[in-house]
Amino acid sequence: MPSNDIVPLVNSISEQIYVTLKRKILTGELAPGTRLLVLEIAGQFQVSQAPVREALERMKQEGLITGIRNKGSVVSNITSKEIRDLFVLREIIEGYAVRTTMPTLTEADYAALEAMIQRMEEAVEQGDTLSILELDMDFHGFFYRRCDNQAILELWNHIQTKVMRFMAISNRHHTTEMLADWHRLLIDALRTGDGEAAEEAFIEHMHAYKFIHLD
DSSP, X not given: OOOTTOOOOOSSHHHHHHHHHHHHHHHTXXXXXXXXXXXXXXXXXXXXXXXXXHHHHHHHHTTSEEEETTTEEEEOOOOHHHHHHHHXXXXXXXXXXXXXXXXXXXXXXXXXXXXXXXXXXXXXXXXXXXXXXXXXXXXXXXXXXXXXXXXXXXXXXXXXXXXXXXXXXXXXXXXXXXXXXXXXXXXXXXXXTOHHHHHHHHHHHHHHHHTOOOO
């Protein structure tokens, strides 16, 4: 399987730095507490400090890094308590999003979801950690975007980076070979037309990650 350090084509130097550092955080190469020094990163990429600062600010907005006095930017921590709290919240809001969206789904929607799953399969084959996680988030984010509840969408946007980080930890300990098949089971549940069954299927899917301990 190819290396997880595949760097995709990006549109700017800042984007390249952002994608590279984000992948390293998600794969665990940059552990919580690791300092990210602007001058050092600029030297690694042989660029000025401006695009590095831009990339770090974007990561800070997403909660991937935080500013600590006398240390500057460091990779942020994520605890088991945070994850448990997030999963309680996610079960509530994702269940609602799925129940609300399901009656509105068209064949075009199912085709779009299947296309995401196919790209997920390709990412798994390539060992592209970041793409696997982003496609997983896109699949579930589809329902948050379509449920027509702005408050729930904002909650999802706020928590999804931490969800990604936790899933990345889980994926390092468990195979992702069945990930696409697991998501196809969710589509099967949606096609039953049974809102409660679909909600239960999504919650059970989340439980596959829920009991991994971080500390």
